[in-house]
Amino acid sequence: MDSGMRSLALIGAFVLVVLALPLFVNSGFLLNLAIMVLYTTLIGQAWNILGGFGGQFSFGHAVFFGTGAYAMAVLQVNFGISPWLALPCAIALGALVGLLLGALSFRYGLKGSYFALVTLAFAEVFRILANTFDFTGAGVGLQLPLQESVASMQFATKAGYLYLVLLLATAGLLIAWWLKHSRYGAWLAAVRDNEDSAAALGVNAFRVKLVAISISGALMAAGGAFYVQLFHYIDPHIAYGTAVSVEALLAAIIGGMGTIFGPLLGAIVLQGLSELTRNYLDSAPGVSLIVYGALLVLIIMFMPRGIAGLSGRRA
Amino acid sequence: MLDPAILFPSILNGLTTGAVYALIALGLTLIYGVLHIINFAHGAALMVALYGVYFLHRKLGIDPYMSLPIMVPAMFVAGYALYRGVIGRASHGKDENILLVTLGISIMLENAALYFFKSDTLTIETSYTLSTMSIFGAMISVPKVVAFAGALVATAVLLLIIAKTDLGRAIRACAKERQGARLVGIDVEHVFAMSFGIGLACLGAAACFLLPTYYVNPQVGNGFVLIAFTIVVLGGMGSFTGALLGGFLIGVVESVGGLALGESLGQIGIFVIFIAVLLFRPQGLFGARA
Numbered sequence: 278m279d280s281g282m283r284s285l286a287l288i289g290a291f292v293l294v295v296l297a298l299p300l301f302v303n304s305g306f307l308l309n310l311a312i313m314v315l316y317t318t319l320i321g322q323a324w325n326i327l328g329g330f331g332g333q334f335s336f337g338h339a340v341f342f343g344t345g346a347y348a349m350a351v352l353q354v355n356f357g358i359s360p361w362l363a364l365p366c367a368i369a370l371g372a373l374v375g376l377l378l379g380a381l382s383f384r385y386g387l388k389g390s391y392f393a394l395v396t397l398a399f400a401e402v403f404r405i406l407a408n409t410f411d412f413t414g415a416g417v418g419l420q421l422p423l424q425e426s427v428a429s430m431q432f433a434t435k436a437g438y439l440y441l442v443l444l445l446a447t448a449g450l451l452i453a454w455w456l457k458h459s460r461y462g463a464w465l466a467a468v469r470d471n472e473d474s475a476a477a478l479g480v481n482a483f484r485v486k487l488v489a490i491s492i493s494g495a496l497m498a499a500g501g502a503f504y505v506q507l508f509h510y511i512d513p514h515i516a517y518g519t520a521v522s523v524e525a526l527l528a529a530i531i532g533g534m535g536t537i538f539g540p541l542l543g544a545i546v547l548q549g550l551s552e553l554t555r556n557y558l559d560s561a562p563g564v565s566l567i568v569y570g571a572l573l574v575l576i577i578m579f580m581p582r583g584i585a586g587l588s589g590r591r592a
Numbered sequence: 593m594l595d596p597a598i599l600f601p602s603i604l605n606g607l608t609t610g611a612v613y614a615l616i617a618l619g620l621t622l623i624y625g626v627l628h629i630i631n632f633a634h635g636a637a638l639m640v641a642l643y644g645v646y647f648l649h650r651k652l653g654i655d656p657y658m659s660l661p662i663m664v665p666a667m668f669v670a671g672y673a674l675y676r677g678v679i680g681r682a683s684h685g686k687d688e689n690i691l692l693v694t695l696g697i698s699i700m701l702e703n704a705a706l707y708f709f710k711s712d713t714l715t716i717e718t719s720y721t722l723s724t725m726s727i728f729g730a731m732i733s734v735p736k737v738v739a740f741a742g743a744l745v746a747t748a749v750l751l752l753i754i755a756k757t758d759l760g761r762a763i764r765a766c767a768k769e770r771q772g773a774r775l776v777g778i779d780v781e782h783v784f785a786m787s788f789g790i791g792l793a794c795l796g797a798a799a800c801f802l803l804p805t806y807y808v809n810p811q812v813g814n815g816f817v818l819i820a821f822t823i824v825v826l827g828g829m830g831s832f833t834g835a836l837l838g839g840f841l842i843g844v845v846e847s848v849g850g851l852a853l854g855e856s857l858g859q860i861g862i863f864v865i866f867i868a869v870l871l872f873r874p875q876g877l878f879g880a881r882a
Contacts, residue, residue, distance in 0.1 A: 391825075405863075571700055
C-alpha cells in the first residue's frame with residue numbers, strides 16, 4: 278500500500294472510531310472533549326491549508342471564523358432560515374471573504390509579516406463593524422432561540438454534535454489529503470517553497486494562493502458556524518477576537534505544519550492541556566492562554582516541525 | 593461641516609498624541625529595520641512598561657516623569673535579555689519563526705497581566721493630571737504638552753545615537769547587510785539584541801509620558817500595536833523620519849476622525865489607512881522601495 282492509500286485508510290479508521298464512540302462511551306465529559314478536539318482540528322486544518330501547505334501565515338483567521346459564525350446566526354435569527362441551509366451559506370461566505378482578502382493582498386504581492394499584519398487588520402475592522410451594526414446585535418451579540426430538534430440543528434444528545442463536527446473535520450482531513458496527493462497540491466507546495474522558481478516553471482502563483490485562501494476561509498467559516506450551533510451564542514469579541522486566530526494557528530503548528538494529521542495531533546494536545554489547566558490550576562482568566570503562549574514559544578524553539586515532525590517523515 | 597473652533601484644538605490634540613505614537617513606532621521600526629521582523633510583542637511590552645510606571649507611582653510614590661531613569665534602562669535590559677534568551681535562540685535563522693515567537697510572548701505577557709492584575713482599568717492621579725494650558729486659544733492638557741515635548745526629545749536622542757555613535761553605525765551596518773557586518777567583525781547577535789533593547793527602551797519612555805493622561809489594563813497594548821504598525825508601514829518600514837511624520841499624521845487622523853464619525857467608527861479610519869497603504873504602497877509614503 279503506498280503512502281497515499283495508507284493515510285486515506287487512516288482517515289477512514291479515524292472516522293469509524295469516532296462514529297462508534299457514542300456507542301461505547303456514555304460520559305458527557307468525554308464526548309464533549311471529543312467534540313472540542315474535532316472542532317479545534319477543523320479550525321487548525323483551515324489555518325494549516327493556507328499557512329502549512331501554502332506558507333502564508335495568517336494572524337487573523339478570525340475574520341473567516343467570525344463571518345461564518347455571524348452568517349449562521351444572522352440567517353437564522355433575522356431571516357428564519359433553516360440552519361441546514363444556513364451552514365452551506367456560511368461556508369460559501371467564508372470562501373468569498375477569503376477570495377476577496379486574497380485577491381487584495383496577493384495581487385499586491387504581500388507576504389510574510391505584511392500578510393500576517395493585513396489579516397490581523399481585517400479581523401479588527403470586522404470586529405469593529407460587528408460591534409457597531411444592529412443586525413449583528415452590536416456589542417451584545419446574537420443568541421439562537423433554543424429549539425431542540427434535528428431540523429434546527431440543536432441536538433438532544435452530544436452524539437449529534439459529534440457527528441456534525443466529524444463531518445466537517447473529515448472534510449478538512451480529506452482536503453489536506455488531496456493537497457498531499459494532487460497536482461494542485463504540488464503547485465501550492467512549489468509556491469510555498471520558492472514562489473519565483475514556481476512561477477518560472479509556469480505555475481500561476483496568484484491563482485494557486487487564491488484557491489488556498491478560499492478553501493481555508495471556507496473551512497474556518499464552517500468552524501465558526503459550528504461554534505454558534507454548539508454554544509447558541511456569538512459576540513464580536515468571540516467571533517473576531519485574536520483568541521480563535523491563535524487557537525487555529527497553534528493547533529497546526531504544534532501538530533506539524535503542512536501535514537494531514539498535524540492539526541488533529543495539535544488539537545488533542547491543546548484540548549488536553551486546557552482540561553489540565555482547568556482542573557489543576559484555578560480557572561482564573563488567562564491561565565490557559567499563558568500556557569498556549571509558552572507552548573508556542575517552546576515548540577518553535579525546540580521542535581519547529583511539530584509533533585508530526587518527530588517521526589522523521591512528513592505524515 | 594466641522595467648525596474650525598473645534599477642529600483646531602482637535603488637530604493640536606492629535607499632534608500631541610501623535611508624538612507618543614511616533615515614539616512607540618520608532619522602537620518598532622528600529623527593530624524591523626535591523627532584524628527584518630515585526631515585533632508582535634511590542635504592544636504587550638508597552639503594557640508591561642505602563643504597569644511598571646503605575647506601580648512605581650502607586651507603591652513607591654515616584655512621579656511618572658521621575659520614573660524615566662528607571663523605566664528606560666529597565667525596558668532596555670528586558671529587551672536585550674528577551675532577544676538573547678528567547679527570540680534569537682528560537683529563530684533558527686527563519687524570519688517566520690521570530691514572527692510566531694513574538695506572538696507567543698505577547699500572548700503570555702498579556703494573559704499573565706490578566707491573571708495577576710485582573711482586567712481592571714487602572715489610572716493614576718497626579719497634581720497636574722487635569723491642568724490645562726492655552727495654545728492659540730485652544731485648551732490643551734499640560735501632561736499632553738509634556739508628552740509631546742518629551743517624545744520629541746526622546747526621538748532626537750535616538751536619532752543621534754543611530755547617526756553619531758559606534759553602536760549606531762554598527763546597527764546601520766547590520767540593517768543594510770548583516771553578512772558584511774559579520775565579516776568586518778561586528779558581533780551581529782549583540783547588535784540585534786541591542787536594537788531590540790533600544791526598541792523596548794522607547795516603550796519605557798512612552799509609558800512614562802502616557803500614563804498621566806492614560807490608563808493601563810492587560811489589553812491596553814492591543815490598541816497601540818495596530819496604530820504603531822500602521823505608522824511604521826505608512827512611514828516606510830525601517831524609516832525613522834517616516835515613523836515620526838506617520839505618528840503625527842495618524843494622531844491627527846484619529847482625533848479628527850473621532851470627532852467626525854464618533855469614537856467607535858473613528859477607529860476604523862486608522863485601519864482603513866493601514867490596509868490601503870499595505871495594499872497600494874507597501875514601501876510606505878516616505879520609504880524607498882523595499
